[in-house]
Each structure stands twice: as structure tokens, then as C-alpha cells.
Amino acid sequence: MPHSATDLADAYNAGDMERVIALASAAGDRADEGIQLLLGLAQQATGRYGEAATTFRQLAQQRPDVSAYWNNLGVASRLSGDLAAAEQSLSKARLLAPDDADVLYNLGLLYIQQRRWLLARETLLDVVGRAPDFIDARLQAAFACYVCGDNTWQEAMLAGAIDWPAQPAEQALILSSMLSAQGELQTALRALAQAQLPDGPAGELLRLRIAAQRVLLHERNNQIDEAKRQLQQLPFGALDALPMDAHQVRADVWRAHAALAMRAGAYAEAATLYRKALALADDDETRASAGFALAAACDRLGQHADAWQALRAAHEAQVEIARTVLPELLAPDSQPLQMADVDRAVHARWRPLHAPNSRQSPVFVVGFPRSGTTLLEQMLDAHPDFRSMDERAFIHELTQRMEQVGQRYPADLANLTGTEADQLRAAYFRMVGRVLPDLGRHRLVDKNPLNMLCLPMIMRLFPEARIILCLRHPCDVLLSCSMQPFRSPAFMVLCSSLQRLARGYVQAFEQWYRQVEVFGPRVLEWRYESVVGDLDDHLARLGTFLDVADASPMARFADHAKNKRFISTPSYAQVTQGVHPGSVNRWRGYRDRFEPVLPLLRPLIERLGYSCR
Template structure:
């Protein structure tokens, strides 16, 4: 039996184990090997019985509880699996594989927060445990922890080829982080299984490639991929192959929408809303349907789809941030962190880089035109953007992990402290933009507007561009977007909550502008689209560049660039147009209840109704 096990011949092992006699009287090794063979060959309940016998005989052996937990998970008994794996960890808390198995169980149950914690613990016990790193990254991805996912995937380019199922997960995350080439390579090297699953997994890889091409604005290449995955074949798939069906229909719908085939796309997305009960998938399909109905001028249908999308997102977010669903909660936690004039006066003067050696920060409430401006700057040979990164937020977290309060302890930072924070920031940038060279960095993250104290402590001479757009258009656009952050899902779940968040964010911004007097250029979307050349000159003057004309070719640059992480990835390839101006007016009746919240800030920003 041991020889058969070592050779991987599970069918022979099963036959030998069955010939060994009554399992009730078999010795521990026979039971252990027989259980492994039974589980491997699909006789899960028989394996469960034998592993239970082992734990009854030797309740002090962690490995037996681990085997029982895995068999229970495979048998669809999550309660027993959790108890057994918990007992295995109690007996051997330093065993990374047991932590990993428990993390997998939590992931299958979509208990993402505890899955993330458990899988990260497995990686801390065994840093080179690739499967644990992959699954930990996936849990971080679902929790909106982009930084955590990046850390777990560090070095993924050197990982061996992954089994197809894991390769799909890995490619999904690499693509969302902007590592498109590595994601395509991961799919190309995926190891397909033998047997009936091979074709389905190969087709899911095809769907994934097509989706990545669409997401990179390479529509014709997406269409070419989909030739091998026709709609008729997806319609005839059995119920158990829902993952292939969903992935295929999703990308067919997205491509149809990009090609202007709106009604076909709408019907596909409408069907996808009921394909699976997963709240995340349902929300994504509903948001896409709403966008198409809006383009078609079917406003009530669009709003109905949005209501469905937000209800699904709230079900998803409830598991992550239940405290934010309480009345009076604040999804934008940074708005409570302020520096007064008196506190600013206590800051000790420190050496800092000049304007030309500091990043250019592009800020503003999400959906205010920040991606458009970022692509304009990135099209200029003197600048290099790095897509949307939360590096300033990461520095705040590092301060807090070091036991320092933000922003109160900014006053007590020494020159060495500030230099170290800038070095950490530079290291993060180097990882994303190794080709930066002498170009000026563009750090575009809209909600860095809430981090002005940290920016001014590290880069007091930095030039900051505040993107503005009519608040109602901003809210409309935010309300129609499937944001990944659970906190932002809650913020955008109603126009009223969103309006209050918008006002809170700008009140926070203006308080700090009065305290710090930063170098700020206001970049007003409506003025830019109506007088583009004039504002291009202003932008060049503000950034002290001799020739700003390369920025005018941003649409061409964006098409060539490929992957853009924000929801505006398609719009920025279309050039300047006025389609997004006053878009909210078509839904004015929905906005009437929140206009009293917005009017004071609208007036302060120079907007009327």
C-alpha cells in the first residue's frame, strides 16, 4: 500500500486497502492510506468514516484531524470540517498546511475576512508555500486589500506553471493589478487536467483571455478569441459548468456593448443577473445592464437595475464592514483626521525635495475626470503615471502600525523619519514604474485629497491638481460604478449617503487647504471639454513644461497603453467630448431629495443647478 501511495496509484491502493479486511480492525497506517485513496478516487464518505475512526483512536494526532477536515470539506459538511481543522490547529498551531486547509474552507464559504486572516497566517508560517500565497492573495482581492494581494503575489513571475483552476485565479488578480503580460503568460502555461474537465477549463481560459483583451481596449483580439466560444455552445452547457457559462456570457456581453450592439449586450447582462446567486457576480451584471439602459435612454430600467446592483453589493459588503451599515456611520474614515492651524505651527521644519523632484498629485472625488488628466500627463515624455495606487494611504498605515497616531504625530517626525517614509514610497513606486528614470511621477489617486497632511509633510513643494466636475454628475457616475472597496460600496449605496460623503470630503479638503496653502491647480471638467486648448496651456504653465502639446494626444496614448485599472478605461480612449456633461439632469427627479445637502458645496465650487 505504501509503494502504491508513493507511486500515486490510488486505484491500486484502494484495491489493496479493501483487501486488507474490516476497517474497524485495521491498523492506523492502513486506515490512513485507505482513506487517502478513497478521497482521491471520489469515495469521499467512505474516507470520512475512516478518518473519523482515526481521530477516535488517536485524538491527539493533528494530522488525523487535518485529514478528517479535508474529507468533510469535500463531502459538503463544512461544520464538521471547521471543527476538525480547528482541532488540528489546536494540536499543531505551527502547521502551515492545516492553516491553509482551513483558509480554503472559509474561501469556499465566501467568508473572506476570516479566510484572508487564516491564509495570511499560513504564509507567515511558510513564506514559500505558493498555493497559500495564491489563495491568500485571492482572499485579499475580495476584501479590497489591493496592497495585501500585491505582497502575496510578489515573485509570481518565477512561480512554476499552475494547474488551470489556480492559473485562472492568478491571472484574474495579476490582470486587475495591471500585470497584463504576466497574466497572459500564466494562462499560456496553465496545466490542464486529464479527463472531462479539460475542455471546460480550456474554454474558461479562452474566455479569460478575451476578457483581458476587452479590458485592454483590444476589441478585435477579444472577438477573435470568442470565435472559439460561440454563444450557442454556452447556452447548451450543463448546470454544473456555470463558471464557464458565466465567464463566456460576461465577455460576450462586454464586447457586444463595446461594438455598439446594445440590445444584445443588455439581454445577456439581464440574463446573467439570474445565472448565479453570488452577490458579487449579480451586482456586476446589474451595473453593466444599467449602463446600457442609460445609453439607450431607458432611464427607469436603468435605475431599477441600479437598485438591484446596490442591493447585491450591500449583501456582499455586509460581511466585510457591518459597522458601516449602522446609521450615522462614516465610510470615508479619513475625513475625521484633521490638522488645525495651531497643530501645523508645531511642525518642525525639515528638508524636502523641490517641486521638480516631487510627484505631481492628481486628486478629486472619484469620477471627476482624474483618469482623463492622468492619461494626458502620461502622454507627455516628461511624465510617468503608475495607474491608481494607494501608496500615500500605505504610508499612513505604516505610521499607525509603528504606534504613531495620524495625523497628530506628523508634528514630531524627525528628518530621519520623513526620509524613511519617502524611501518607502520610492520603493513602492520603483516596483510599479521601474522605468521612471528622470521623468516626473504622476500619482493619481482621487481620495488622496483626504491625505493632504501626509502629502505636505513629505512633499511640501509638490504640485497638486484638483479635478472638479459638477457634483451631481460625479454622484451619478459613482452611483453607476461597481467599486471593489466594501467601504465605497456602502458609501455609494444611496444618493443621500453619497451626497453626504461628497460634502464631507470637500469640507475636509478645504480645511486643509486653508492650513497648508498647497500649490493647487483646479481642473474643471466642463471647462476643459469646452476650451481644451486654453486649459492645456494653463496645465503646462502650472507644471512648468515648455511644450504641453503631447498631452493632447492622450486618447491615442491610452489606446496604445493597454490596461487602465479604473472604470474609465474605455472612455479615455475616445478623446474629448461633452457626453458626460449634465448627465444627471436625465435623473433629476432622483436627485431632488439630495440637492439641499449639496447646494452649499455646489455654490462653493462654482456650480449651480
């Protein structure tokens, strides 16, 4: 190696990228392949992405058979903003080295930047399958799953995150959000505590964002005193010295203050702060979050027109998020809810199978979202005989497992052998065991509202199970759904308009009643308004239905929920306050919005025993 090349290599190994660039430039036409490679890497390391792309393009043209050069060109092109060139280069690298995890990882990052979330998820999960210890790939795969609403694979990707090395601050913020959504508060806080901050003003901006995130994490876990303590690090005066374009920081700090203002009942203050955050929001995620929060504050103030206007902005933002994940759901005739029926003739052909008795089976809490399922779940979990696992889609995942092995759901339920049914139940309880490793002899409570659409699977595996159907005035349910920031792209689309949501609600109940007629399950209807009116009587009925001698511990659910801290659903704050009538007939404040959908809802409203008045 010429002396200059040796000096260049020494400079690169010492991290002196400016000297690498100077020496490589001095080499001129004498620069060989190795010098060009180090030059490109140094240019990229110092943020000269366009120059790096030019260097790597020359290398790739000289040696088109070397996948690493195409890979490097793809990375430099992506970082310079030339996404088309990046995709072309990375695709070439993949053809040359189809099993190279680094190439696939960079392709996954490109898909994230392009907001092609399903491709990003598929590609990055492939990377982790090939390189399970590739932490950066696990984090990015988890993020793609998070955006796609794939909670199961998100959790799988974040397994062991407590032991991960420190992450750059931007990554740490994303990681903490995902961990918080899983109820892993301490791991989320650790990720923030270890966040690597850049030097200078950028580091100070990220420090403020991290402090705001801590406030929101503690509030989300019902640790209000600690949230208030953390908020002291974020005086409004700290925002005055920020650059004018520090929009994200200001929005994050205002949202942190607003969240605690809501908890304190200072709804006007919260509304003002959320309006300021919404005005500065420059991405769909922030727009949606601030919009839903503003709607909640306005609703508490009785400002229904303002609340509805904020909801419109929030839903428009969520539609844009869903568009990047599942654009086909935006078709007017799409069906966001997955429904599958078994008719009487097919059920009659079901092979008799051995199944667990009622006490060996889960207690299923079902109903349309926002019907009081979380309230009931916390009541059951407060009883020493029961354990709930928060909201999990394990029954739905069993339907997917059937499809993955070539069995059609629900048609092939009729042909399941005893061994196959046992395998499905075993898979279900393995998933449960990862969430509740100490379930022991407790009776399992499986609360997932949309398990009401999975009745065929429940009845095939647990035909003796007790099922509790939560009911609430349909208009109150739809209003509450409209006001929630659901993470599922399907529910983002379903709730994007009241007409679409009402249609989905009616279809869900029509399917439920069809399947109830076929299977005749053991069902208790649990009516939210009646429970609010006479809790003790309904707890006694519930105890009788579940063969519980003493149901009184269930009445202490509010204290139990406070001690539990993390509750994954949007009701995490409400269930700590006990039973109150404030959510009954709330929809009447928005009656003008409901008038167009009442003709569609009226038959079901009357069937459920409610009134349109």
C-alpha cells in the first residue's frame, strides 16, 4: 500500500474523517479502490451524503459485481434524499447478496422513509429472522409493526429490550413510546435515561422532549404525583429561548402540561394548550394525538361544536396514517372488521371433540369497543379467583394460525381433530403464559371486545366458556369510539366517519346474533347503564353467572386499577375513578351529528332495549 494510503487508513481507524477526505482528495487519479471506499465512508460519516453517493456510484460502476458498493450507494442516496436511486441501488445489492442482513436492513430503513410500512415490516422481520441479535433491526422492525398495528410481533421484537444498549435520543423516544404501549414503564424510562444526546442546541431540544415524554409516561400509568414532579423540569419559560422552528419540542411540552391539566379538571387550560400543539403539528401522528386530546377537553367543557371540529382534524390525520399502511381499506365498500360466519348446516357437521369445562375455560368479555369492557375486566381482576391479561388478540391469532397451515377459518373448524384442537388450545395458553406466567389456578379473563366476531373459534375450543357481552347505548358507544385514538389502521378507517362506524357497528351485532343462534353460548348481557344505576345487584348476578360465592371484592375495582397502574385501553384513567353516570347519554350533546345515522341504528337500538330519544 502506498504511504499515503497507509496514512489514510490510519486516519480512518482513528476517526479523523476530515483527514481521510483530505488525503483521499490529494491522491487524485492515483486513488485506488480502497482509497475510494474510505473516502466514501468518510464523506458519509461527515454528512456529505451527495458526495458520498457520487464516490460509491463510481465504485459500483467500476465493480458492479460487489454488493457492498451498491449497498453503500443505496445508503448514501437515501440519506441524501434521492429515494429512487436508493431503492434501485439496494435492489441491485439484494440481487447480488440475497442473504445479507445489512442490505435487507438498509432496504427496510428505506421503506420506512418511504412510508411503505407493510414492506418495511416484512423486510425488517426477515432481517431479525436471519440475525436475531441485530438490535437496530429489532427496534426498526418493532416500529414498523407498531405503525401497522401488529402488537404481537411488536412485542416479540422488543423482547429483552431492558438489556439493549443506549440508543440515540430520537430512537430512544420511539422505543419508549412502544414499550409504554406494552405496559413496560420501567424499561421505557430506562431507554429515556440512557438516551444519547447530541452536542449543542440539538441536544437541549431533545432533552426537553425526553422530559415531556417522561411526564406522559407517568400520567399514562396513573402515577400522577411523579408526573407532576417531572413536569417541574418543563416551565413554560423554557420555551421562550427556543428557536422559532422548534415546533415538535413546543408541541411535546404543551401536551405534557395539558395532560396533567386534564387530570386536574382544568379543561379550559388543557384546551388552550392542545390548540397550540395542534396548530404547530407538522406530522400526522402529532396532529391526531393533539386533535383527539383537544376534542376530549372541549367535550368536558360542553363545547360540542369545537370538539367535533377537533375530531375531524384528528380523523383526517389518522386516515393519512392508515393510507400508508392499508390503502385498500379506504375504498368506500371496504370492510375493516373481519367477520366469518358458521351456519347451522355447517355446525351440524362439526365433529364432537373433548373440551375443557367452564372453570377450566377462560371467561370471555366481549362487546363493541367502548362498551364498558375495561370496567368489567377490572372488576373481575379485582377478585382473587380471577386474573386478566389486559387486551390481547390471542383468539384472533388462532384463526391466523389455521390459515398459515392451510386450514380455512371458519370452514375447517368442522374437520378439526382432537389433537388439532388440543394444539390450538396449547398455543393459546402459551401466549397467555408469556403475559401471565403466574396464572396458576386463577381463572383467566380474556377481555377483547372484538372477540365477539370470533365466536366460532371460541365455541370450538371452549364450548363451555362463560361469555359476558357488554352493552351500552349504541350512540354513546359510537361517540366514544369516534373520540379515541385507536392504533389499529382498520379502526382508524372504521372510525373515520360516523356513517362508516355506524355501519360497522350494526354489521358486528348482526354477525354476533347470527352466531349466537347457531351456537347457543352461555352469555350474560352486562348493560353499562344498569351497572351504573345498581352496581351491587349486578355484581351479585355476575357472581351467580360465574359460580362465585362472594362477588364483593369486585366492587373495589377502582382501587385495584390504581394499584395495577398500566391499563392498555383508552379507559386507563376512567376506571380508577369508580362507577359514575357521566358517560350515560353523552351522545345527546351531539344529537345533530347523529341524526343522519339514526335510521341505520334504530332497529338495533330498539333490539338492545334503548331509545333514540
